[in-house]
Every structure is written in C-alpha cells, then in structure tokens.
Amino acid sequence: MKPETWVQMALLTWFVLLAIAEVLWAKQGGEQDKRTGDARLLTNFGLTALILAASALLPVARITSSDLAGRLHLGVANLVQVPWLAAFALLLIVDSLAAYWVHRLMHATPVLWRVHRVHHADTAVDVSTSLRNHPLELLATVPVASLVVLLTGAPVSVVLGVQAAGIAAAIWQHADIGLPARVDRALATTIFTPRLHRLHHNPERAVHDSNFGETIVLWDWLFGTLNRGEGRQPVGLKGQSLRPDHLLDQIWSPLFADRSASGATPAGP
C-alpha cells in the first residue's frame, strides 16, 4: 500500500474515533450545541467532499514543490544535511506560521472573509466542521503551502507527515468533547484543544478574531491573538442572510458581501 493510503486510513480512523468520543461524551451528559439535524451534516459533508476533491491539487502542488526544491537544491533541507525529524519540525514550524497569517488575513480582508465565513457559519462545532471549508480557500492556501515547501526544501515524506498532522489537528480541535480541566490546561500550553478552538467559532468578532493557529499555540501567543477564555463558548455567526445549513447557499455565499453582524474592521491582536 502506498504511504498516502496509510495516511488516509489513519486520518479516517482518527475521525471515527473522535466522532465516537463525541457520542460517548454527550451520553455522559456533556453539553451539546443546538444542532439542526440532517441539513447541517449534509452541508458539512458536502463541503468536505468538495474541498477534498479540489484539494487533490494541494498534495500535487506541495510534492511538485518538494521535487523542484530537491532538483534545484533549494531550501534549507537541501543545502545542509538535516535528519528526518528535524526537517519535519522545521516544516511544521514554518508551515504553521504561514497558515497562521493566511488565516488571520482571511479574517481581516473582507473579500477573503466572504470565503472563510462559510467555515464559521456552522451552527454547531464538531468533527464534521473540520473540513467544512469553501473550495475557494485553496486559492489562498495552496500557493503559500507550496512556497513554504520550496523554502524549507522538505522531502516528500516530510511533506506528507506535516500535511497529515495538520488535518489530524483540525479534526481534533473541532471535536465536541470536554477534557478534564487539568488535561485541557496542560495541552493548551502547546497545542489547540477543542475548548480553545471553540473561542475561534464565537459569534462575536471581538472573540473569533483570536486563536488563528491550526496546530500549535506558539504564533497566537507571540503575536498577541491567543485567547484562553473560560468555559464552553457559544458558536456560529450573527446576522447571516444565507442559510448556514444549506449546501447551495453556502457554495455561492462568497458572492454576497454580507459581513454579518460581526463587523468588517481589520483584525487586531
């Protein structure tokens, strides 16, 4: 089996395990969002299918960049001998920094927000929210991710590993599970926990313009956007004119300027 297939199977298993954890947590009396049922799941998985189909471009672009960097001896890992783990850590750090700024820009720029708000429009947050993204987001993320691979000169196996870690982290931080406070606090010193990421889905712009990181909390901490908050936060967007649980409405929603009640001022720390 190709390494890509192993990675896909591992991610699918991770998704299913966290979905089961959500059900168990709900049964144990965990707080739940007000979900609107099948229409929401259809919208989330419809958008997930679209972005997965479109994002076939992402590994192609990244692996091509990795090949190109190797052939042209570009990037750190092609200029000096770097062990696999060091190349993995380097790409993870640089990639997470780039992703932080792309995400922050998507909140700060009205035209990019029109595309990114599809993710925030979800009326609940759980594993099905993880890949609820408009396919147009790839126009912002693919070129940046490819440039990062070129600059770091990461080999293909490292590119695959970092990509898988990013998707696993996205599924994890959207999972609707409550961790014991002590575990949450310990993990939140390094990575985003589901509770921390819920703050990023708060309907108020003053709150959701924070916690932009997708894996590590380092960049939010460094650039002053880390919000540790308290307790379980509400989620969704205020004042939406389009139906958040309607697949077609969400697909064409970037055509509409409605910034919702969360405002259109630039994001700030």
Ligand SMILES: [Zn+2]
């Ligand atoms: Zn966001």
